[in-house]
Amino acid sequence: MGSVLxxxxxxxGLELISHNPLQVVITVxxxxxxxxxxxxxxxxxxRKKERSVLVFLVILIGVYYILSFCGVAANVFFS
Numbered sequence: 857m858g859s860v861l862x863x864x865x866x867x868x869g870l871e872l873i874s875h876n877p878l879q880v881v882i883t884v885x886x887x888x889x890x891x892x893x894x895x896x897x898x899x900x901x902x903r904k905k906e907r908s909v910l911v912f913l914v915i916l917i918g919v920y921y922i923l924s925f926c927g928v929a930a931n932v933f934f935s
Contacts, residue, residue, distance in 0.1 A: 887925045894918015 873880050897914040900906040 887921050890918050890921030891925070894921070
């Protein structure tokens with residue numbers, strides 16, 4: 857969803873947030889949902905001994921979101 861919205865290039869850091877607020881909010885909410893799903897899935901595996909393939913898939917997707925969020929933040933603030 858974040859990639860469909862119009863994007864204004866040439867900004868970095870806090871300028872990017874102030875010039876593309878809707879895109880930033882949607883992207884952060886997507887990252888937060890992925891990370892929350894991974895934490896809930898990991899909690900189910902540890903506490904309730906869940907062994908479903910889909911739970912492990914959610915955990916992997918959540919780890920991917922965590923790593924991609926770190927990459928996006930590094931790209932925005934350090935490039």
